Amino acid sequence: MSQTAVQNPDANSTDTGLDVELRKVFKVFNGETAVRGVDLEIHQGEFFSILGPSGCGKTTTLRLIAGFEMPSAGEVVIQGKSMTYVPPYRRPVNTVFQSYALFNHLTVWENIAFGLRIKGLPKAAIAERVKETLKLVKMEAFTNRFPTQLSGGQQQRVALARALVNRPAVLLLDEPLGALDLKLRKEMQVELSNLHQDLGLTFVMVTHDQEEALSLSDRISVMHEGQIEQIGTPSEIYECPQSAFVADFIGDTNLFRGRVYALDASEIQVVTETKMKIAVQKQSSSMSWNSQEAVVVSVRPEKIQLNLEPSCVQGNCFEGRLKHVMYLGTHVHCVVELNSGDRITVKQPNTFASLPDPQTPIYAYWTPKDCLVLASRDTA
Amino acid sequence: MSTQISSPPTPPTPKSGPQASPPAGIWLGYLGLLGPAGIWLGLLLVLPTLVLFELSLVPGLEPGGLVNPSGLENYLRVFEPVNLSVMKRSLFFAGGTTVICLLLGFPVAYWIALLAPKKWRNLLVVGFVLPLWTSSLLRTYAWITILRYSGVLNTLLTSPNPWLSNLGLPTIPRLELLNDWPAVLIGMSYGYLPYMVLILYASLEKLDRRLLEAASDLGANPIQTFFQVTVPQTMPGIAAASLLVFITGLGDFVDPELLGGDSTMTISRLIYNQFLKTNQWGFGSALSMVLIMLVSIAIALLLKFGDRNAAG
Known part of the structure; x- marks a missing residue:
């Protein structure tokens, strides 16, 4: 463990080795474009996630890398070699399928040995590597079972072992944990993360579960309607979303549509369609805005504070009424209707002793640096 | 001893109310469901089979007053070389038809x-099952007009062919297909192919395509995928279709009789002759019993084979 822990940051920081590259890849199915001009560079040893809602083209993108689909245009490069039209069985990648796709006429052992037998490895070598991989996924006790005799989590492990035993350059995971219950999913997330660290392989995972993507990935690409909205580390994606779609899809957020009405060196003033005036701190990375430009302001629910007294020392403070409270154990979700008519969600830690009744005025407050201005195109 | 006497009386078992166990009437009702088919099977299958078995043991059913020394004589005759060769030929026709239908039918079913x-x-x-809508007798007569010496096939083959003569190749001689085993195999394969395709199609249609992708992902080329995934996955269907064709082929009477001529005596033709031509009912019954045994063995194999695959 300690060894790999030392190795791993190196592997990530050396940006020279690219394992997978997609160059301007398009995929059209019967006149419908599933993937439109995707550019991706996945580094060696990276845990890369493709995240997006269903139908965004993320699975098609993965299938293009695996070779199950040929692109309508563009190029797929794996480890420096163009693989655009190479069939799946000649690509140095292996897939863990969403449905596991285990061979139910073969035992666990035979399922895992399938790839090695096809390659014609000597029997002793196959036996050794299968045994090693069974140990890796903790399935030694189930060698002679058939897949139908296993639970979902066990089948998941066999699917993982069947792919890993071939020592692929890239491991592709298609919603690998989607079919598992919450507790098992958490366990498998930890194991996937450990496996990735121990093996140093490139993992490419497709998921619609943003929490899973945030917790496991080195980098995430967020897809929407066949295009990549943003690529970045989990914190970049969460803290600095570059579009309203990303802000809304990753975590919860409150979005206010409006126009820029004033600009200075440090702050942007936005007036919303409901005549709220919001001050937003300029971000170093953010693009420049013009006066009167249509924009969206995003505020995360956990960045908003609720007070019974107006406390407008600086920043944004708006009066409203508490409309609805959702109790969620560790925290509380409050829906507040502001006097402007906007409804906002506020996430409070579960320490708010007594919540005011709906008639009492309540003040929602956030600082200019806790919100973001985003381009208003294709808001979710 | 004493403990038995002094032991406290066991609490009375609760009386089984109407909810505890279904009244006997329901079971009678369930049996009633089996009734019509059961009576049908009993009267038309089990009873005749028993009669047939009895006939096969009874000597002296031959005309001319010849009396067999024992009932088993009929069975001993079945294993005379002449009759064994008839059975071998029947197995050849049934087996050959099965193999031809499988080889022709699998690609078609796979494609569809x-x-x-x-x-x-x-x-x-x-479209493929359409031939089943016409009478099998009609289809067999159609094959006669196609295959006979002056038939459609030979006329086409021997008609002046500019390509062959231009290449300096000799013209094809007329083929003697009718009244021999090739005609029987052709006729039987044609007749049973739709059944084969239908059952294989049902099996292949259920095949999980993701398994084919998984095999490809693991490095198997299309041929390896076919033999290591597609065939094992559809084995129950292959077994069911093959055995259906084999069993039906074993009892086929029309094709060998009409297309095969005198040289293709099969077990079903032999049985027919015993009952309707030579009046040797005892021997005919013994042959029938042997045919039933052969078919039963085939079905037993199917059940065993099918079960093993279902469990896997």
């Missing part, structure tokens, strides 16, 4: 189930 456009599939299946 996996490669053809989805909206055409039902139409293609119906």
Whole structure:
């Protein structure tokens, strides 16, 4: 463990080795474009996630890398070699399928040995590597079972072992944990993360579960309607979303549509369609805005504070009424209707002793640096 | 001893109310469901089979007053070389037809189930099964006109062919297909192919395509995928279709009789002759019992084979 822990940051920081590259890849199915001009560079040893809602083209993108689909245009490069039209069985990648796709006429052992037998490895070598991989996924006790005799989590492990035993350059995971219950999913997330660290392989995972993507990935690409909205580390994606779609899809957020009405060196003033005036701190990375430009302001629910007294020392403070409270154990979700008519969600830690009744005025407050201005195109 | 006497009386078992166990009437009702088919099977299958078995043991059913020394004589005759060769020929026709149908039918079923456009599939299946809508006797007579010495096939083959003569090749001689085993195999294969395709199609259509992708992902080329995934996955269907064709072929009477001529005596023709031509009912019954045994063995194999695959 300690060894790999030392190795791993190196592997990530050396940006020279690219394992997978997609160059301007398009995929059209019967006149419908599933993937439109995707550019991706996945580094060696990276845990890369493709995240997006269903139908965004993320699975098609993965299938293009695996070779199950040929692109309508563009190029797929794996480890420096163009693989655009190479069939799946000649690509140095292996897939863990969403449905596991285990061979139910073969035992666990035979399922895992399938790839090695096809390659014609000597029997002793196959036996050794299968045994090693069974140990890796903790399935030694189930060698002679058939897949139908296993639970979902066990089948998941066999699917993982069947792919890993071939020592692929890239491991592709298609919603690998989607079919598992919450507790098992958490366990498998930890194991996937450990496996990735121990093996140093490139993992490419497709998921619609943003929490899973945030917790496991080195980098995430967020897809929407066949295009990549943003690529970045989990914190970049969460803290600095570059579009309203990303802000809304990753975590919860409150979005206010409006126009820029004033600009200075440090702050942007936005007036919303409901005549709220919001001050937003300029971000170093953010693009420049013009006066009167249509924009969206995003505020995360956990960045908003609720007070019974107006406390407008600086920043944004708006009066409203508490409309609805959702109790969620560790925290509380409050829906507040502001006097402007906007409804906002506020996430409070579960320490708010007594919540005011709906008639009492309540003040929602956030600082200019806790919100973001985003381009208003294709808001979710 | 004493403990038995002094032991406290066991609490009375609760009386089984009407909810605890279904009243006997329901079971009678369930049996009633079996009634019509059961009576049908009993009267038309079990009873005749028993009668047949009895006949096969009874000597002296031959005309001319010849009396067999024992009932088993009929069975001993079945194993005379002449009759064994008839059985071997029957197995050859049934087995050959099964192999031909499997080799011809699998690619067709595979194509319809996996490669053809989805909206055409039902139409293609119906099209393939269409020959079943005509009488098998008619189809067999059609084959006679095609295969006979002066038939359609030979006329086509021996008609002046500019390509062959231009290449300096000799013209094809007329083929003697009718009244021999090739005609029987052709006729039987033609007749049973739709059954084969239908059952294989049903099996292949259920094949999980993701398994084919998984095999490809693991490095198997299309041929390896076919033999290591597609065939094992559809084995129950292959077994069921093959055995159906084999069993039906073993009892086929029309094709060998009409297409095969005198040289293709099969077990079903032999049985027919015993009952309707030579009046040796005892021997005919013994032959029938042997045929039933052969078919039963085939079905037993199917059940065993099918079960093993279902468990896997």
